[in-house]
Amino acid sequence: MMKLNPNVPEGSIAEKWSNHKFSMKLVNPANKRKFDIIVVGTGLAGASACATLGELGYKVKAFTYHDSPRRAHSIAAQGGINAAKNYQNDADSVYRLFYDTVKGGDFRSREANVYRLAEVSNNIIDQCVAQGVPFAREYGGTLANRSFGGAQVSRTFYARGETGQQLLLGAYGSLNRQIHLGNVEMYNRREMLDLVLVDGVAKGIVVRNLLTGELERHSAQAVVLATGGYVNVFFLSTNAMNSNATASWRAHKRGAAFANPCYTQIHPTCLPVHGEAQSKLVLMSESLRNDGRIWVSKKVDDKRTANQIPEEERDYYLERRYPAFGNLVPRDVASRNAKYVCDEGRGVKGGRAVYLDFSDAFNRIGKDGVKDRYGNLFDMYQNITGEDPYEVPMMIYPAPHYSMGGLWVDYNLMSNIPGLFVLGEANFSDHGANRLGASALMQGLADGYFVIPYTIGNYLATAKPEKVDPDSTEFKATEKNVQEDIKKLLSVNGKQTVDEIHKKLGMILIDKVGMSREEKGLSQAIKDIKELREEFWTDVKVVGKGEELNQTLERASRVADFLELGELMAKDALNRNESCGGHFREEYQTPEGEALRRDDEYAYVAAWEYIKPGEWNLEKENLEFTNVKLATRSYK
Amino acid sequence: MSDNHLTLKLKIWRQENRNAKGYFEEFNQKVSPESSILEMLDEVNNLLEAQGKTPIAFESDCREGICGTCGLVVGGRPHGPLSKTATCQLHMRNFKDHETLYIEPFRAAAFPIIKDLIVDRSGLDKIQQAGGYTSFNTGSAPDANAVLISKEKADLALDAAECIGCGACVAACKNSSAVLFVGAKVSQFALLPQGQPERYERVEAMVKAMDDNFFGSCTNTYACEAECPQGISVSNIARLNSDYLKANLVSSVTHQDVK
Ligand SMILES: Cc1cc2nc3c(=O)[nH]c(=O)nc-3n(C[C@H](O)[C@H](O)[C@H](O)COP(=O)(O)OP(=O)(O)OC[C@H]3O[C@@H](n4cnc5c(N)ncnc54)[C@H](O)[C@@H]3O)c2cc1C
Ligand code: SF4
Ligand code: FES
Numbered sequence: 011m012m013k014l015n016p017n018v019p020e021g022s023i024a025e026k027w028s029n030h031k032f033s034m035k036l037v038n039p040a041n042k043r044k045f046d047i048i049v050v051g052t053g054l055a056g057a058s059a060c061a062t063l064g065e066l067g068y069k070v071k072a073f074t075y076h077d078s079p080r081r082a083h084s085i086a087a088q089g090g091i092n093a094a095k096n097y098q099n100d101a102d103s104v105y106r107l108f109y110d111t112v113k114g115g116d117f118r119s120r121e122a123n124v125y126r127l128a129e130v131s132n133n134i135i136d137q138c139v140a141q142g143v144p145f146a147r148e149y150g151g152t153l154a155n156r157s158f159g160g161a162q163v164s165r166t167f168y169a170r171g172e173t174g175q176q177l178l179l180g181a182y183g184s185l186n187r188q189i190h191l192g193n194v195e196m197y198n199r200r201e202m203l204d205l206v207l208v209d210g211v212a213k214g215i216v217v218r219n220l221l222t223g224e225l226e227r228h229s230a231q232a233v234v235l236a237t238g239g240y241v242n243v244f245f246l247s248t249n250a251m252n253s254n255a256t257a258s259w260r261a262h263k264r265g266a267a268f269a270n271p272c273y274t275q276i277h278p279t280c281l282p283v284h285g286e287a288q289s290k291l292v293l294m295s296e297s298l299r300n301d302g303r304i305w306v307s308k309k310v311d312d313k314r315t316a317n318q319i320p321e322e323e324r325d326y327y328l329e330r331r332y333p334a335f336g337n338l339v340p341r342d343v344a345s346r347n348a349k350y351v352c353d354e355g356r357g358v359k360g361g362r363a364v365y366l367d368f369s370d371a372f373n374r375i376g377k378d379g380v381k382d383r384y385g386n387l388f389d390m391y392q393n394i395t396g397e398d399p400y401e402v403p404m405m406i407y408p409a410p411h412y413s414m415g416g417l418w419v420d421y422n423l424m425s426n427i428p429g430l431f432v433l434g435e436a437n438f439s440d441h442g443a444n445r446l447g448a449s450a451l452m453q454g455l456a457d458g459y460f461v462i463p464y465t466i467g468n469y470l471a472t473a474k475p476e477k478v479d480p481d482s483t484e485f486k487a488t489e490k491n492v493q494e495d496i497k498k499l500l501s502v503n504g505k506q507t508v509d510e511i512h513k514k515l516g517m518i519l520i521d522k523v524g525m526s527r528e529e530k531g532l533s534q535a536i537k538d539i540k541e542l543r544e545e546f547w548t549d550v551k552v553v554g555k556g557e558e559l560n561q562t563l564e565r566a567s568r569v570a571d572f573l574e575l576g577e578l579m580a581k582d583a584l585n586r587n588e589s590c591g592g593h594f595r596e597e598y599q600t601p602e603g604e605a606l607r608r609d610d611e612y613a614y615v616a617a618w619e620y621i622k623p624g625e626w627n628l629e630k631e632n633l634e635f636t637n638v639k640l641a642t643r644s645y646k
Numbered sequence: 647m648s649d650n651h652l653t654l655k656l657k658i659w660r661q662e663n664r665n666a667k668g669y670f671e672e673f674n675q676k677v678s679p680e681s682s683i684l685e686m687l688d689e690v691n692n693l694l695e696a697q698g699k700t701p702i703a704f705e706s707d708c709r710e711g712i713c714g715t716c717g718l719v720v721g722g723r724p725h726g727p728l729s730k731t732a733t734c735q736l737h738m739r740n741f742k743d744h745e746t747l748y749i750e751p752f753r754a755a756a757f758p759i760i761k762d763l764i765v766d767r768s769g770l771d772k773i774q775q776a777g778g779y780t781s782f783n784t785g786s787a788p789d790a791n792a793v794l795i796s797k798e799k800a801d802l803a804l805d806a807a808e809c810i811g812c813g814a815c816v817a818a819c820k821n822s823s824a825v826l827f828v829g830a831k832v833s834q835f836a837l838l839p840q841g842q843p844e845r846y847e848r849v850e851a852m853v854k855a856m857d858d859n860f861f862g863s864c865t866n867t868y869a870c871e872a873e874c875p876q877g878i879s880v881s882n883i884a885r886l887n888s889d890y891l892k893a894n895l896v897s898s899v900t901h902q903d904v905k
Pocket of ligand 2: 808809810811812813814815816826827830873874875876877878
């Protein structure tokens, strides 16, 4: 049985991090060079960690499956990054950011972690500006802010619609400096396929060189995973094509607890699916909801075009159901309602899309006014769909976007495996059951620049982990396992392509473990996924060899893990007999149809321990809310 | 969401590895006009895989024009016929039924072919490692509003910083020069107060790394700007050149001082 100790420091919420920083053991500067640290992933979380650990003098080995660290999925983030600077003098504060994040997460995150996140948020902006990140500015030369995702204060910093790119390139620059100075050794085009444990402690990884297919063993005194989220389990999502769960999942199978896998975020404003060949879904910035009105026809299976449907036959369903917030309800509420109207057959031409209409905004501020605010988004829409959104309303539909769940970590961001740390979207820690807009970038950089540099030092100074020879039996045995898994994949030689099976998995998940879930559907999903996994292992076709560049094999090995993770997501959703944040159970709703949390029974983190394929043991970390009072979200 | 399809004749570059001889393989492919060109390649690959044949190796990730991973020469032009559009954003409705389409990798001395449509662009990283940053350590930054930057300067810096590192400029250039890519980074920092302390060392180091990594020199043909998916302006090259000249002056003066 695994042990979960959140290791939250003593003291009031505002003092915990300071107290902890003071009481942590330090590594003598002269000794830092003697410690090797492996960092897997070079997105915001990984690149910032590598840079800072390198600066401190540790010997860092960094890994990514991309051809360059700059390609990480973080590059695609659009909207912005939050911080509690209160530059707008609108009564923002560390406490308010903390409060909003706990409440936004529907009271399913750990208060102490969230407070620290809010506390270091301001340092992140300072750091990025010093790196030369060209954030948006006011005419007077100060930094500009906007309000994002329904927040009541303007705390979001941004760089046009490319905030993720600019932040990642800043971190990439700092990482490059450390590579140049010889403190970080960069391994591109390497995919981590297993974690090596020696006496239960993380000591290294096995990676596959994606150009040659060669397996390599890398040893270190601590391993950091910053490998991103897992919503590509749905096949179609807003994540980059290669985003996957393999690093986390293999660590999970070595003993790391997986927490809250059912908490996934489905983003309301994405482009609808265009057809069978669709490979991914494109996010349209949420800011569009500030001026666009969402509607569908009142009639079922209405084949008329938008402009043929008269005003009185349109149903502005969000405005109707949520008069106070209207089109600005939180992401989960907006997404779920789009699903409902499409389920009723009232989506665009009876299909799975709803209108996002700017006619009112055109009348109010003119087409030029709209162009000023959203010009690049309108262009992007036209480029992709071939339709002119200045003439016909946009069509949107929700898409899987972000995973709040992930590997369980304690306050130090260490998993239950000593020496294994998890940062960024890959961990479960800060967003509870729902993530607020512009908070993922903040969390990735908080973890990498300002948390891990302290907490990993404490681990190294306290546990004094020894170096292990990568030729030792543990390393060789792990490599052999990986070798055998690859052989197994290549030897099935069935009839279905990897994508075909992945698409089937996606259909099961989006249908039964997506925006709304219920007991029967979840039990069915578990059964269906088990069967699909069988199908995969008897009927998948993976062409080519292991000892070469083989993209089919790369995908197959990721899908094999998704087929296990998908089952755990359904199992976790079935276990959680309540609705909270992104997890909505049909059986648990208020008479008005809103999410019904059950704090007395479910105010806990569900941390799953892997036993064998299809079998897990559930451990609970109870959550206490001593600073933010438990309350029901209401957007009526 | 239409049912009409296009039928295209595809001629796609196949090459086993860096040293193997390459050739065009021909495919007749039916494709939805709503698909992107990469989704079309996905479909070709799924058919190949179903037949037990080796799929075409090509790279992509974000498919939103921001990560810089994709990058194909389509119809003879890096990133295809549309301006300011990355390969992944190129939709099939831009092509005509029964058109013949050549799809090739980026070609440049600095970008050796790895397999089929995948090339090695690690030279671009090496240039950035030589100086594409400000040298300061985490934790030592002053308050973000301590230094004011005019909106105009910040916008210009962002125009330059939008480069996605795809390398199309190199592939478009008859000399395989990377000056647009380098100019973009150098300009971003040259425009900002944070970039001033190392302004001249940076430009020297990055230009040297460019030369060391088999990128050619610039002869002002500006093919790069025409193919850049981000519309990075050649004015950034002018800024690079001017800073480089100044850097030479500065360093010859300091060297004399040392003597
Ligand atoms: C379209 C879009 C827009 C978004 N906009 C916003 C926004 O405006 N604001 C906001 O706060 N958040 C936004 N998000 C969310 C945010 O971008 C992500 O949550 C965040 O960037 C994740 O960063 P990360 O460092 O944890 O992981 P990633 O950036 O996903 O990086 C993962 C890294 O791990 C590597 N890796 C993974 N597995 C392996 C392996 N097995 N072996 C080797 N390497 C591996 C990858 O190569 C990569 O380098 C957006 C997300 C999307 C999809
Ligand atoms: S300058 Fe343009 S073409 Fe060159 S790498 Fe940057 S984005 Fe690509
Ligand atoms: S795949 Fe990212 S830019 Fe094309």
